[in-house]
Amino acid sequence: MTSFSDLNLDPKVLKAIEAAGYTTPTPIQAGAIPPALEGRDVLGIAQTGTGKTASFTLPMITLLGKGRARARMPRSLVLAPTRELAAQVAENFDTYAKGSRLKKALLIGGVSFKEQDMLIDRGVDVLIATPGRLIDHFERGKLLLTGVEIMVVDEADRMLDMGFIPDIERIFEMTPFTRQTLFFSATMAPEIERITNKFLSNPEKIEVERQNTTSQTITQILVEHTPKRRDMAAKDKREILRAIIERDGDDCRNAIIFCNRKTEVDVVAKSLKKHGYNAEPIHGDLEQSQRTRTLDGFRDGSIRFLVASDVAARGLDIPNVSHVFNFDVPSHAEDYVHRIGRTGRAGKLGTAYTLSTPSDAKYLDAIQSLVKTELPRGENPWTPPGASKREEAAAEEEAPKRTSSRTRSRSKKVDAPAAETPQPEVKEADTRTKARNEARREQKPDTRNEPRTEARNQPRQQEDRSGASSSRSRGGRGRGGDRDNGPRVVGLGDHVPGFIEMSFEERRGDS
Numbered sequence: 001m002t003s004f005s006d007l008n009l010d011p012k013v014l015k016a017i018e019a020a021g022y023t024t025p026t027p028i029q030a031g032a033i034p035p036a037l038e039g040r041d042v043l044g045i046a047q048t049g050t051g052k053t054a055s056f057t058l059p060m061i062t063l064l065g066k067g068r069a070r071a072r073m074p075r076s077l078v079l080a081p082t083r084e085l086a087a088q089v090a091e092n093f094d095t096y097a098k099g100s101r102l103k104k105a106l107l108i109g110g111v112s113f114k115e116q117d118m119l120i121d122r123g124v125d126v127l128i129a130t131p132g133r134l135i136d137h138f139e140r141g142k143l144l145l146t147g148v149e150i151m152v153v154d155e156a157d158r159m160l161d162m163g164f165i166p167d168i169e170r171i172f173e174m175t176p177f178t179r180q181t182l183f184f185s186a187t188m189a190p191e192i193e194r195i196t197n198k199f200l201s202n203p204e205k206i207e208v209e210r211q212n213t214t215s216q217t218i219t220q221i222l223v224e225h226t227p228k229r230r231d232m233a234a235k236d237k238r239e240i241l242r243a244i245i246e247r248d249g250d251d252c253r254n255a256i257i258f259c260n261r262k263t264e265v266d267v268v269a270k271s272l273k274k275h276g277y278n279a280e281p282i283h284g285d286l287e288q289s290q291r292t293r294t295l296d297g298f299r300d301g302s303i304r305f306l307v308a309s310d311v312a313a314r315g316l317d318i319p320n321v322s323h324v325f326n327f328d329v330p331s332h333a334e335d336y337v338h339r340i341g342r343t344g345r346a347g348k349l350g351t352a353y354t355l356s357t358p359s360d361a362k363y364l365d366a367i368q369s370l371v372k373t374e375l376p377r378g379e380n381p382w383t384p385p386g387a388s389k390r391e392e393a394a395a396e397e398e399a400p401k402r403t404s405s406r407t408r409s410r411s412k413k414v415d416a417p418a419a420e421t422p423q424p425e426v427k428e429a430d431t432r433t434k435a436r437n438e439a440r441r442e443q444k445p446d447t448r449n450e451p452r453t454e455a456r457n458q459p460r461q462q463e464d465r466s467g468a469s470s471s472r473s474r475g476g477r478g479r480g481g482d483r484d485n486g487p488r489v490v491g492l493g494d495h496v497p498g499f500i501e502m503s504f505e506e507r508r509g510d511s
Contacts, residue, residue: 002025008037009037010065016099022054027046027050028206031044032204036063041200042056042182042183042206043203043204053317060150067125069125074125074143075126076127077145078129079153081164083130083288083291093128107129108129111288132164135171145171151182152183155185157185161332161334181200219349219350220354228384237355241268245277260328260331262284284311310339329354329363339352
């Protein structure tokens with residue numbers, strides 16, 4: 001079996017590797033380091049978590065051991081797609097370059113230009129940068145790339161997804177044609193292959209495992225759920241997420257929870273906090289200082305759950321991640337491989353859950369086609385509210401009939417005579433009032449069928465004339481205008497309640 005001492009690395013580098021606790025190189029390291037030390041271009045294709053970072057940092061430190069850096073002219077350049085990955089590469093250099101005099105600088109967004117300019121002015125051997133910030137420094141005249149001897153492109157397929165390919169091509173053209181290029185990627189898309197054919201010279205290709213495969217140390221579980229309504233899908237998945245965490249208990253020591261959108265990252269993190277879980281969000285809209293604190297807290301264990309967008313999916317080496325949750329099924333199948341690769345690293349076991357709804361069917365088909373296997377289905381531990389009652393009702397319908405004794409007792413209850421409904425008690429005052437009204441009604445003559453007398457009609461005629469004159473004075477805008485609609489009906493007509501007639505009779509008696 002190959003050991004690091006067989007790879008012709010610098011003795012100081014070997015000492016740093018031993019201090020870090022590594023003894024045996026991974027397949028990608030064993031395949032990439034020897035041709036890199038010979039000065040050849042390298043094209044490394046390996047899934048995430050296989051040690052690609054050390055595949056280029058170790059030979060770079062050995063090759064750069066001789067020489068001297070000049071101001072604003074770095075001797076080597078490492079391009080990374082995200083700030084977090086660039087910072088992680090810088091940490092690897094700090095670990096493996098102990099005992100050497102190599103200087104490095106980190107150029108990423110969210111940090112003051114002034115501080116970075118000061119580092120470049122002193123001269124650096126290794127410049128680690130994201131493409132956007134590197135071009136910013138170059139356009140400001142603070143950086144020259146004509147002295148680059150070694151150029152590394154890490155996570156090239158992620159560069160493609162983030163739209164950095166035009167920037168990468170521009171940066172290649174800024175560097176000398178004689179540079180040595182180390183190109184690493186987890187997948188090999190046609191666009192990536194085009195760039196390698198254009199900028200790499202007869203590269204040594206190392207492909208340690210079949211392209212787009214997942215690690216055998218990861219247990220993959222698909223949890224399917226059909227919500228009652230589409231707008232309830234996200235809320236239901238948050239319930240399922242918490243139910244899985246509770247079910248796994250101590251086995252779920254920590255976890256990275258991936259969401260497709262930044263807004264969903266914030267919602268899920270807030271929900272977990274509300275229910276008492278130690279969780280923090282991380283995505284591209286947060287300040288770099290906050291993102292760094294969050295990652296450090298997750299690494300040292302002070303944060304248990306890291307809710308992340310795909311900014312944390314690629315290349316981040318966070319040891320001992322027990323679980324990965326795909327809260328949202330990734331829309332790009334390749335992202336699935338990188339997400340679940342955050343667990344099960346360095347030979348350790350890990351678990352990856354994917355929560356899906358019927359609307360995710362086409363994304364699941366793409367993932368299963370990519371990894372050449374069907375994702376194992378797992379049990380959904382969460383029961384929606386009301387589901388238990390429906391199950392009980394269904395069980396009662398399918399259950400055998402009750403015993404005859406219970407049937408007889410129930411029938412007796414049904415056949416029991418109903419109690420007589422008590423009639424309301426008639427009050428004495430109501431009886432007297434009713435008798436008085438009937439007596440007065442008998443005394444009153446029935447004039448309903450008789451023609452109205454002139455005296456009774458006179459007030460109404462005057463009223464009609466006054467109403468008509470007022471209507472004409474308003475320019476005919478009154479209801480009906482000047483038209484004669486006949487006698488107007490006032491009050492209730494012939495259907496006058498008795499209590500109203502009583503009041504009129506009393507008044508007539510008084511007059």
